[in-house]
Amino acid sequence: MPSTPHTSVLLIGASRGLGLAISRQYLRNGAHVVATVRGAVRTALHDVRDEFAGQLEIEHVDITIPNEVRGLRDRLANRRFELLFVNAGITNAEDETPRDVTVGDFSSLMITNALSPMRAVEELQPLVTQTGTVAVMSSGQGSIANNTRGGFELYRASKSALNQLMRSYAARSSGDPRTLLLMAPGWVKTDLGGPNAKLTIDESIPHLVKTVDDQHGHGGLQFLDYLGRTVPW
């Protein structure tokens, strides 16, 4: 018997880091998981599939390529999920400012962290049940209210833009009973978070998954951290 209300999970961006850990946590909780990687090379997620035979399917999508997102939706058209979790994201150099970032790097940050996750939500949300949850990985750094120290200025801007797009989506979908979540995992040691991050993956992800599960069936949009605390917009 699964120990999660999210018995079927579609997780976007699970080759490594937090997405890999979320996938593993839902598998441990007894869910059936479809998780995505980019490209054809073997990843750590393939090792997890060996560990949880029959419970994990690996799909392929680059969220910045609209045809790939539509292709994924079409391949899964007859499936339904209790949870869609769009986790994929990138960062850039911490000290870059609007003065020195290249237009190309800024564009790719905004396209990967703001536009593409929301396009993935728009394309894939028909696969989510009416009682289900749509979660997107944001960041505490996306909070405008909490930004008193600066740093990661462009990454912050991309996550604030993501939050704003999700709020617009929620406003536009006000009759939709499904639960919408923007999640802040804390500063976690991954390739993206770096070695100086405060939390290990094990100190964040089991709590983050519990927070997502606790919201099942509640409806509305919330911006929550991994411990379930509301993050100021």
Ligand SMILES: NC(=O)c1ccc[n+]([C@@H]2O[C@H](COP(=O)([O-])OP(=O)(O)OC[C@H]3O[C@@H](n4cnc5c(N)ncnc54)[C@H](OP(=O)(O)O)[C@@H]3O)[C@@H](O)[C@H]2O)c1
């Ligand atoms: N670590 C932290 O401290 C922290 C804090 C706040 C928020 N976050 C957010 O948490 C999420 C995961 O971060 P992480 O720390 O686990 O980073 P990570 O270790 O660098 O992993 C990033 C994941 O996103 C995937 N990805 C990147 N671009 C993609 C694209 N265009 N299409 C599909 N997948 C793509 C990567 O796939 P590939 O292996 O193919 O590159 C990888 O699976 C991100 O949204 C990040 O902004 C992280």
